[in-house]
Amino acid sequence: MTALRVLRHPDLSASEQLDALLPLLDIPGVQKVLRSNLKPVFEDARTDGIDLSRPPADMHVWLQKPLGRIGDDLGAAKPNTYNARATALSRMYERLRELGAVTANPVADLPRHARERATDPLPSRVELQRLHVHATDPHVRAALHLIDDLAFTMTDLLTLRWAQVDLSRERLLRRTECRLPQASLQALHALARLDAAPLNPDAADQRVFPFDDQQLRARLWQAFQAADVAWVPPSQLRMAALRDHGLVVTASPHLAAHQFGFTDVRAYQQAVDLARALSVRDPDDTAASRGD
Incomplete structure (x- = not known):
């Protein structure tokens, strides 16, 4: 099954989609962490009827829910968690773009939250x-x-x-x-x-x-x-x-x-x-x- 077919499969659960998709994409990084960061997005996409291979025009607005929630508690995710999820999703879309499954990365310009330690001085x-x-x-x-x-x-x-x-x-x-x-x-x-x-x-x-x-x-x-x-x-x-x-x-x-x-x-x-x-x-x- 191709990555595009996995994304568009009508009967796979979010977990089943990720189980099938991640080995096909071979995204660098710790796979358990990557899967954990992507799971809220795939779960909400299933619930809301979003086809991740055809991102809606208001994708950035919609993403605020899966990137920001902890369980059913909306907006509870810390900034670093939100950013880690956004980065994982961006990596996924970059790989899909390389494979020709999508034409662009819709998350590339998604604004990130200020880091929890954003007041740390930067190197000189x-x-x-x-x-x-x-x-x-x-x-x-x-x-x-x-x-x-x-x-x-x-x-x-x-x-x-x-x-x-x-x-x-x-x-x-x-x-x-x-x-x-x-x-x-x-x-x-x-x-x-x-x-x-x-x-x-x-x-x-x-x-x-x-x-x-x-x-x-x-x-x-x-x-x-x-x-x-x-x-x-x-x-x-x-x-x-x-x-x-x-x-x-x-x-x-x-x-x-x-x-x-x-x-x-x-x-x-x-x-x-x-x-x-x-x-x-x-x-x-x-x-x-x-x-x-």
């Missing part, structure tokens, strides 16, 4: 530069540059395939087409020489970062240790990127949004405004807290 530019200097793993170096140059999410990294990278044109395709800044371009060239994937047509569908979520996070964490920088999750690295680069792009708001993977200008501007509103941690303070 000095710390980020130190990370780049000390990153020796080619995959980690490329991941850090894509996050810092183009505000890549973990989903973007884990679903990026060589077929979406055009090194000769210095372009990359995710939800939008992006121009590759020099640092990211050089890092991807280094990976291309390592993987030889762009030279082999049969390898075009190979993932640029052949890891699952936990493996890539572990590699990033090791880079933080080597650079003597206090650990922050990739989501905060992305916010720091939007803080530092989000308004530097000399282009129309529409083109600037596309450069950072946003198809909606308003969602892009909201993300940049939030990033610029967060405080920046002092590298000396974080060093002192580690006893340096």
Whole structure:
């Protein structure tokens, strides 16, 4: 049974749909967590008669219920739970889009809730530069540059395939087409020489970062240790990127949004405004807290 037939099957329960669908999609990440995050959406889609392969025009409005509920208690989910569910759904749609089952990801521009610890200071530019200097793993170096140059999410990294990278044109395709800044371009060239994937047509569908979520996070964490920088999750690295680069792009708001993977200008501007509103941690303070 194809992914599209599973989504449209009239008799399968939400659990049966997920049991059949997830092995077909092979989405990176812990499968039990992914299933748990997707289940409320599939349950409510069944109850409300929503065909997830043909998202309604008011999809973002409808999603507030399954993403935000805990059992029958509407709006009870914490911001991090809401965001985790939205991210899982976005990963699902990205994979369905790659397989040709849907034409677009309807969740790509869904606004996320402020993190429960959104007041945590973001890493400073000095710390980020130190990370780049000390990153020796080619995959980690490329991941850090894509996050810092183009505000890549973990989903973007884990679903990026060589077929979406055009090194000769210095372009990359995710939800939008992006121009590759020099640092990211050089890092991807280094990976291309390592993987030889762009030279082999049969390898075009190979993932640029052949890891699952936990493996890539572990590699990033090791880079933080080597650079003597206090650990922050990739989501905060992305916010720091939007803080530092989000308004530097000399282009129309529409083109600037596309450069950072946003198809909606308003969602892009909201993300940049939030990033610029967060405080920046002092590298000396974080060093002192580690006893340096």
